[in-house]
Amino acid sequence: MSGGDDVLVAVAGHGLAESRAALPCAPLADPEWDALLTDVRRQRVTGLLAAAVADGALPVTPAQRSAVSLAHQDAMGVALELEARLLRIAGVLDDAGVAWKVLKGPASAHLDYPDPSMREFGDLDLLVPGPQLPVTLASLRELGAERRVPEVSRGFDQRFAKSLEVVDPDGWEIDLHRTLALEPFGLRIDEQTLLASAEPFEVTGRRLTALATEERFLLACYHASLGNFPVRLSPLRDLAQIASGSELDLARVLGVAKRWWARAVVADAVTRAWATYALDAAAPVARWAAAYRPSRSERAALAAFQRTDRRQLHRTIATLRTTPSVSSRAIYLRSMLLPDRAYLDSRRMSVGSWWKRGQAALRAPQ
């Protein structure tokens, strides 16, 4: 890791009491500063940079302070645009009787961080029970929002999809999640636990519902371990942030993780977060993660996500290998082999080009 990366990590870890990542004690030279600001924006940790500057933990020149301030205003402007939309969405979904919850961005900002201005976000993520996806889509259409990509095949959303993407008339993205992770991990998450998990929070007096702390922690683990690869700093920070609070019930986390076949994900994500932010290795969750030995199938499923090429193919193979129900496997395989015409059209592909792409992925060297 370069010196610049060290500063970036220290910024992203600012405020974590146990982090040993150190910020510099004098302002950075302009080239290093410019690189840091670019990386901070890319990693979506502008709020943490602003907090480090506001707290006096990161010395800056007057010009650097102005640059942080503008970058933070940009990021918070986006967050406010999205929260304004969230309040409108709350109205229509509540009126339609949808049992929905807020995931990630606004929920994390208001519940997990000491100040919501520390956590930026660029879209909205809502959890919706699978059977209520159609009524949710219809309700969002009242606000002019439309689905971006059609369903892979009839019934795929409610059975297999992690989420579907909706775009409002101004181009803001709203992800409707049926579950918390892509297959194969997402297929092991039971909807009843998700439905029961709830913690209220308020946005300007409007009461909204997020997942409970333990499920928010698990979601952060899924995001950190199965999301972008290489892993981004923001989800690792979310995870460390929730773990640093006093409310996390580790026994409950591990119990749910076992039922959801997610212990390997938790161990992997925690290990990464602790290593990244140089956190206390004696913390109970870190000791558990270090001691956990994933099974062969868990390792294979994780490996499908932690690669930069052919992730879809490897995820499909892992799903077929680990899904217990034969009928589910058959329906999933059919959807992967023969997606609906509308889905292919939206991706500007024909059945032939879809198959050719799959064959090329299979033939490519490992």
Place this chain on the structure above:
Amino acid sequence: MTTSRWQRAPQVVHRGTLDGLLLRPPDGEVALLSPSAAALWDVLASPHSVDEAAEVLAARTGASDAEIRADLEALVADLAGRGLLESAS
């Protein structure tokens, strides 16, 4: 205006920044309040007249009521015009 009571308009979302407070009304655009304007926003979490708000802010800052009141009249009118405040009476 001094006898009317004012409060934050509903559904105005906000965030603190290094240089003040960002606000976004339901049907408007994001606005940046200076730290002194943000102090008024803080007071108007509950209804206050301009006189009452001036008293609270004078006690906080050590400035005179009269000095603050003159600034608040214009500020309240501006924020109300942008849909950020509403009359509480």
